[in-house]
Amino acid sequence: MTPLIQNILVLVTLAALILGICVFLCSSRWERPRARFLRSTSGKFATFIVVIYVLTGASNLILTPWLLPDGRPLSLLDAAFTKVPKEISYSAPFAKTDLKNRPLKGFHVLGTDALGKDVLELTLKGASTALLIGALTSLIYIPIGIVLGISAGYFKRFTDDVVQYLYSTVASIPGILLLVAIMIVLGKGIPQISIALGVTGWIGLCRLLRGETLRQTERQYCEAARALGERDMAIIFRHILPNVMHLVVINFVLGFSGIILAESILSYIGVGVPIGTASWGIMIDSARMELSREPKVWWTITSATTALFILVLSLNLLGDSLRKAFDPKAS
Amino acid sequence: MSSSFLSVQNLSIQFQTDEGTVDAVKNISLDLNKGETLALVGESGSGKSVTALALTRLLPEPPAHYLNGTILWKDRNVLTMNPTELRKIRGGKIAYIFQEPSTSLNPVFTIRNQIAEALRLHRPEVKNIDEEIIRALTAVGIVEPKLRLHDYPHQLSGGMQQRVMIAMALSCHPEILVADEPTTALDVTIQAQIMQELKQLRKQFGTAILLITHNFGIVKGFADRVAVMYRGQIVETGATDEVLNNPQHPYTKALIACIPKLGAHRKRLPTIDHDEIDKALSTV
Amino acid sequence: MFRYFIRRVLYMIPIILGVMVITFVLFNMLQKPETVARRLLGPKASQQAVANWIKQRGYDKPLFLNTQPGQRLLDSQFVNYMVSLATFNFGVSDATGQPVIDRFKEGAIPSLSITVPAFFLGLALAISLSLFFVYVRETSIDFAGTIFAVALMSIPVMVYVIFGQWLFAVLLKYFPAYGFSLQGPDMVRFLALPVAILIFGGLGSDIRLFRAIFLEEIRNDYVRTAYAKGASPGAVLLCHVLKNGMINIITLTVASLPMLILGSLVLETFFGIPGLGNMTLDAIHNSDFAVIRATTYVGTLLYLVGLLLTDLCYAWVDPRIKLQ
Numbered sequence: 015m016t017p018l019i020q021n022i023l024v025l026v027t028l029a030a031l032i033l034g035i036c037v038f039l040c041s042s043r044w045e046r047p048r049a050r051f052l053r054s055t056s057g058k059f060a061t062f063i064v065v066i067y068v069l070t071g072a073s074n075l076i077l078t079p080w081l082l083p084d085g086r087p088l089s090l091l092d093a094a095f096t097k098v099p100k101e102i103s104y105s106a107p108f109a110k111t112d113l114k115n116r117p118l119k120g121f122h123v124l125g126t127d128a129l130g131k132d133v134l135e136l137t138l139k140g141a142s143t144a145l146l147i148g149a150l151t152s153l154i155y156i157p158i159g160i161v162l163g164i165s166a167g168y169f170k171r172f173t174d175d176v177v178q179y180l181y182s183t184v185a186s187i188p189g190i191l192l193l194v195a196i197m198i199v200l201g202k203g204i205p206q207i208s209i210a211l212g213v214t215g216w217i218g219l220c221r222l223l224r225g226e227t228l229r230q231t232e233r234q235y236c237e238a239a240r241a242l243g244e245r246d247m248a249i250i251f252r253h254i255l256p257n258v259m260h261l262v263v264i265n266f267v268l269g270f271s272g273i274i275l276a277e278s279i280l281s282y283i284g285v286g287v288p289i290g291t292a293s294w295g296i297m298i299d300s301a302r303m304e305l306s307r308e309p310k311v312w313w314t315i316t317s318a319t320t321a322l323f324i325l326v327l328s329l330n331l332l333g334d335s336l337r338k339a340f341d342p343k344a345s
Numbered sequence: 346m347s348s349s350f351l352s353v354q355n356l357s358i359q360f361q362t363d364e365g366t367v368d369a370v371k372n373i374s375l376d377l378n379k380g381e382t383l384a385l386v387g388e389s390g391s392g393k394s395v396t397a398l399a400l401t402r403l404l405p406e407p408p409a410h411y412l413n414g415t416i417l418w419k420d421r422n423v424l425t426m427n428p429t430e431l432r433k434i435r436g437g438k439i440a441y442i443f444q445e446p447s448t449s450l451n452p453v454f455t456i457r458n459q460i461a462e463a464l465r466l467h468r469p470e471v472k473n474i475d476e477e478i479i480r481a482l483t484a485v486g487i488v489e490p491k492l493r494l495h496d497y498p499h500q501l502s503g504g505m506q507q508r509v510m511i512a513m514a515l516s517c518h519p520e521i522l523v524a525d526e527p528t529t530a531l532d533v534t535i536q537a538q539i540m541q542e543l544k545q546l547r548k549q550f551g552t553a554i555l556l557i558t559h560n561f562g563i564v565k566g567f568a569d570r571v572a573v574m575y576r577g578q579i580v581e582t583g584a585t586d587e588v589l590n591n592p593q594h595p596y597t598k599a600l601i602a603c604i605p606k607l608g609a610h611r612k613r614l615p616t617i618d619h620d621e622i623d624k625a626l627s628t629v
Numbered sequence: 630m631f632r633y634f635i636r637r638v639l640y641m642i643p644i645i646l647g648v649m650v651i652t653f654v655l656f657n658m659l660q661k662p663e664t665v666a667r668r669l670l671g672p673k674a675s676q677q678a679v680a681n682w683i684k685q686r687g688y689d690k691p692l693f694l695n696t697q698p699g700q701r702l703l704d705s706q707f708v709n710y711m712v713s714l715a716t717f718n719f720g721v722s723d724a725t726g727q728p729v730i731d732r733f734k735e736g737a738i739p740s741l742s743i744t745v746p747a748f749f750l751g752l753a754l755a756i757s758l759s760l761f762f763v764y765v766r767e768t769s770i771d772f773a774g775t776i777f778a779v780a781l782m783s784i785p786v787m788v789y790v791i792f793g794q795w796l797f798a799v800l801l802k803y804f805p806a807y808g809f810s811l812q813g814p815d816m817v818r819f820l821a822l823p824v825a826i827l828i829f830g831g832l833g834s835d836i837r838l839f840r841a842i843f844l845e846e847i848r849n850d851y852v853r854t855a856y857a858k859g860a861s862p863g864a865v866l867l868c869h870v871l872k873n874g875m876i877n878i879i880t881l882t883v884a885s886l887p888m889l890i891l892g893s894l895v896l897e898t899f900f901g902i903p904g905l906g907n908m909t910l911d912a913i914h915n916s917d918f919a920v921i922r923a924t925t926y927v928g929t930l931l932y933l934v935g936l937l938l939t940d941l942c943y944a945w946v947d948p949r950i951k952l953q
Binding site for chain 1: 643644647651656776779780783785786791795888891894895910916918924928929932933
């Protein structure tokens with residue numbers, strides 16, 4: 015993929031996100047949920063944090079025309095860290111020398127890892143990896159969930175039987191084992207992990223949408239639309255989809271946090287992203303060795319865990335606030 | 346005044362919601378005398394159920410908030426009682442039956458369990474609980490109460506469920522029975538039976554009844570006095586016959602005009618024009 | 630009741646078939662047997678050794694139908710695969726050559742000795758805490774508790790393991806950091822830390838879920854009736870709300886009961902517990918397909934048993950449900 019195409023894709027994704035937020039903020043359909051959401055402090059705060067993460071992640075995906083010494087194109091995030099040199103090995107945060115008392119070439123707020131890489135840079139790039147996997151996975155599982163869930167709930171009968179059979183079958187395989195099996199077969203990598211998480215992750219959304227669509231089709235407005243002779247597709251797109259869209263959004267936000275946790279666990283047990291990729295899971299994995307040496311290297315795991323914790327917590331809080339805003343009774 | 350053992354004075358209740366505050370009850374006063382039946386009539390949303398629940402502070406706080414006023418039970422203010430005293434009154438002195446018997450009974454406990462809980466709370470001196478429960482069930486007209494003892498609520502019909510609710514309420518010999526729309530969720534024929542049952546129990550136990558209803562039809566021949574509620578206020582009170590025959594307030598007139606009459610000409614029942622009533626209210 | 634049971638069991642057959650197809654596609658079709666053989670036998674293995682390995686495991690047969698003359702039509706990879714899984718004949722481990730079924734028998738007890746106490750203690754803890762948060766609902770304690778629960782579930786499980794082991798075993802030296810024993814007083818010392826970590830790892834999501842369930846119950850009319858009877862808030866919660874909420878909780882949690890046998894993937898390696906989670910992780914690292922395939926299949930069966938248990942439990946605890 016050329017840098018230009020990648021940049022366009024990233025910018026289009028960001029634009030789509032901004033558009034989605036604008037629709038939520040301006041559309042009259044969501045007036046009351048919006049008012050409720052804007053009243054919740056934790057929701058607004060969580061949104062702010064998530065936006066910062068998204069911008070950081072995007073900055074590592076937007077490429078400049080320049081190249082790094084190893085031939086990769088330089089991203090905006092790399093550009094910000096050009097002044098931070100690579101050291102020989104571990105060094106503690108704010109240290110002047112590394113663990114073997116060799117002087118450092120630069121200053122590292124969060125120290126450096128075994129290869130002398132700046133941990134802050136690695137942590138920020140880890141955000142980019144996590145968000146990229148989250149986005150790719152969502153691109154896979156959300157369409158599957160929407161199509162299968164709504165068609166099962168709308169067309170009922172045979173379609174419903176098939177969809178129910180599909181998700182009962184996939185759901186009966188223990189999630190982590192299926193993920194691991196798929197990852198072993200596909201091999202490590204960001205697209206692979208997204209596929210694995212995507213083809214196993216649609217069940218929750220599908221079930222939810224099936225149930226909600228069943229409820230919606232019983233409503234009078236659906237019957238009215240049918241009585242007026244509207245076609246199935248028109249009813250689905252014009253009536254059902256807008257009425258279940260908030261469930262998709264809530265599921266997307268909460269699911270995103272689940273994907274990030276799953277990615278870290280998969281990378282940790284060695285079937286996630288390849289070694290050398292900046293990933294919080296791999297950083298946490300390296301702590302197994304780092305915590306047993308003297309002096310203890312605690313900064314890698316602490317940085318990765320903190321970064322992951324704040325993002326997942328914010329996503330969970332954001333999802334909860336959205337759910338409360340759309341369904342105040344269930345809060 | 347001396348015989349009034351429940352007296353509400355200048356009570357105002359507000360609800361804090363996400364969309365702002367709602368004045369559910371505005372400055373109402375009413376008295377209930379020993380053994381008397383008072384009907385609180387009004388349309389849904391008029392604040393009559395809120396008033397009924399407020400009598401023993403059953404409204405969840407928040408969102409409910411008691412702005413001002415007093416609720417005097419035998420000259421003691423319910424609103425300033427401590428929780429233990431309050432619980433003695435709930436069920437023991439003032440008992441409730443609710444609109445929806447199917448959801449008001451706990452689905453996972455047997456009839457016996459649920460009535461026994463009330464007995465244990467208020468009449469710990471009762472030795473043979475089963476016998477007492479059977480007596481209560483017989484009193485509300487349940488046939489073969491012994492067989493019903495270990496039934497779960499879902500095994501009974503709606504009318505039976507409401508009878509169980511009444512039996513549960515009366516098993517502790519309360520002095521007041523608050524019946525919050527007791528027949529609204531039931532079939533018309535069952536409605537009449539339940540009202541008949543209540544009438545007989547009132548005679549038997551001498552319980553005062555506060556009947557909450559939107560239906561003037563069941564008030565006639567049942568209540569001694571009527572209080573009409575509209576938009577959180579009591580707009581008219583008086584003896585039942587007086588109010589029914591000679592309503593003073595435009596809203597009461599409108600409500601009474603809505604009662605279908607047997608043998609009357611087939612005419613469309615009038616609807617209530619709120620704007621007109623509000624206009625009349627503002628000129629009073 | 631019995632007929633319902635039979636119907637549910639029959640309903641599982643297509644699901645098991647579906648799972649067999651999925652795993653077959655994953656393990657036998659998406660990768661060539663040569664690749665697998667090469668990976669296991671090493672790059673230096675002779676062509677003959679690879680061919681033998683493939684022949685031994687029947688990977689040279691056609692995938693679905695054996696249409697070659699003189700052969701049985703059903704002597705194909707998929708049919709043999711189904712038959713071996715259905716008869717619990719899991720073959721030998723690709724990595725060690727040990728029969729897979731033996732590893733299952735060895736690993737079950739160590740796994741269960743961690744997961745069963747963690748399951749029940751965790752359930753009790755989560756239910757009590759969520760009841761407490763519901764008791765103080767809409768206060769700052771409840772708000773802090775909710776945030777705390779969400780925070781607990783925002784930490785990946787291995788961080789709990791690493792941190793717990795470092796704090797309690799390395800720094801405070803309360804428990805041994807590594808090892809396993811089911812004999813005598815040592816048992817508690819070895820089990821305490823992994824069990825505690827497992828409980829903590831699942832606590833956040835449980836509290837959040839149970840709190841939501843209890844809050845849902847508390848809005849019901851029967852709660853108002855109980856208050857109107859004069860019951861105290863504690864009694865209403867512990868008697869009326871708890872019993873109704875428990876129906877939901879039992880049906881949600883009992884499904885995972887059979888899965889406890891599979892142990893915990895991340896935790897067991899850390900503490901050197903010779904359980905099935907440890908076995909699975911080893912298999913993952915060695916690309917030991919025979920073991921992963923068997924574990925996946927057994928996990929599916931256990932899940933289906935869990936669903937059956939859920940139905941039975943439902944009928945048992947909820948008087949409104951009669952299985953037909």
